[in-house]
Amino acid sequence: MKWTKLTIDTTCEAEDLISAFLEEEGVLGVQIEDNIPLTEEEMETMFVDLLPDDMPENDGTAKVSCFLDDTFDVQEIKDKVAAEIRRLSEFLPVGTGEITESETKEEDWRDNWKAYFKPFRLYDNIIIKPTWEEVPEDATDEDIVIEIDPGTAFGTGSHETTRLCIGQLKKYMKDGDEILDAGSGSGILSFVCNKLGAKHVLGIDIDPIAVDVAGENRDVNHIPAEAVEFKCGNVLEDQKLVESIGANYDIVVANILADVIIPMSAVVQKFMKDDGIFISSGIINIKEDEVRQALLDNNFDIVDTVYMNDWVSFVAKKHV
DSSP, X not given: OEEEEEEEXXXXXHHHHHHHHHHHTTOOXXXXXXXXXXXXXXXXXXXXXXXXXXXXXXXXEEXXXXXXXXXXXXXXXXXHHHHHHHHHTXXXXXXXXXXEEEEEEHHHHTTGGGGGOOXXXXXXXXXXEETXXXXXXXXXXXXEEEEXXXXXXXXXXXXXXXXXXXXXXXXXXXXXXXXXXXXXXXXXXXXXXXXXXXXXXXXXXXOHHHHHHHHHHHHHTTOOTTTEEEEEOOTTTOHHHHHHHOSOEEEEEEESOHHHHHHHTTTGGGGXXXXXXXXXXXXXXXXXXXXXXXXXHTTEEEEEEEEETTEEEEEEEEOO
C-alpha cells in the first residue's frame, strides 16, 4: 500500500494544536520533530544517554507530519490544515505554514519509527520499554517494567496525555480496584493499572487492530487474560457492549480526544460505582472549557485538574 505523507513546517508553539487538529480529523499517524530541550524533570526520568551528542539548538521551528492512506481525500485534508493554520496565526506564531506532500510505501515507514522509541521512566518507578529493547541497566527490583509494541495502535506512553493519566492513576487508584480503560489503544494504561494492583481491568477500543495489539502486549507482559481483558466496540453506539460492561468500576479512565470525552460524559456514569471516579485526558487546552462544561452538565463534580504543556486532565466524581 502507498501512503501520502504531509509535512507541515510550523513552530513549537503551534505543533500540539496542529497535531490535535489532525487527530480530530481522524488522522492518527502524527509525528512531531522539534529541537525543544528536555526539561529538568525529563532529564531525571528519561534515559538521556540515548540522545545524540550533536543535538541542534532550538530555533523554535517544528515539523508536524502525518501519513494518509487511500481512504483520505488528500487535498481536502491539506485545505483544512491550511485553514486551521490561518486561524491559529491570529493568536500565535505558526511559522511558514508550508505543507509538503510525498508518497511512501508502507514497508518503508512501518518500522522506521522504532529507532526513536527508547526506554523511559515515568514517575520514578515505572519503566516503559519497547519489546525490541533491553531492560535498562539501572532498573531495580522495585521498578515496574512494562513492555510495549504499539504496532499500528495508539500509545507508547511518552505523550503528555498518557503521562497525565498515569499520574492520576497513581494518585487515586487503590489495591483491588476495578478499572475501565475507555480507548485502550496499545493497552499501556491497562497494564499500568494491573501492575499498580487493580483486581481487574477491562479495556475498550473501537479499533479491532488495537484490541489485537493490546492482547499481544498483555501476553508479552505475562498478564493473565482474566486480569486484563480487551473488547472491541463503541460505548456511544453499541447498547449490547454497554450492557456487557456493567456498573462496577471504581475508576473509568479515558485518554482520548476531547470531542469523544464530551459525549462520553453523558454515559460514563452508568459504568461507575457511586463513589467511583472518571479520569479524562487527551484534552488540548483550547477544548478545556468545553470538556469541563460537559462534565458539569452531566452531574459530575470536578475534584482535580492537572496540566502538562498544552494538555489537560480532569478527575471527576458523581455529584451527590
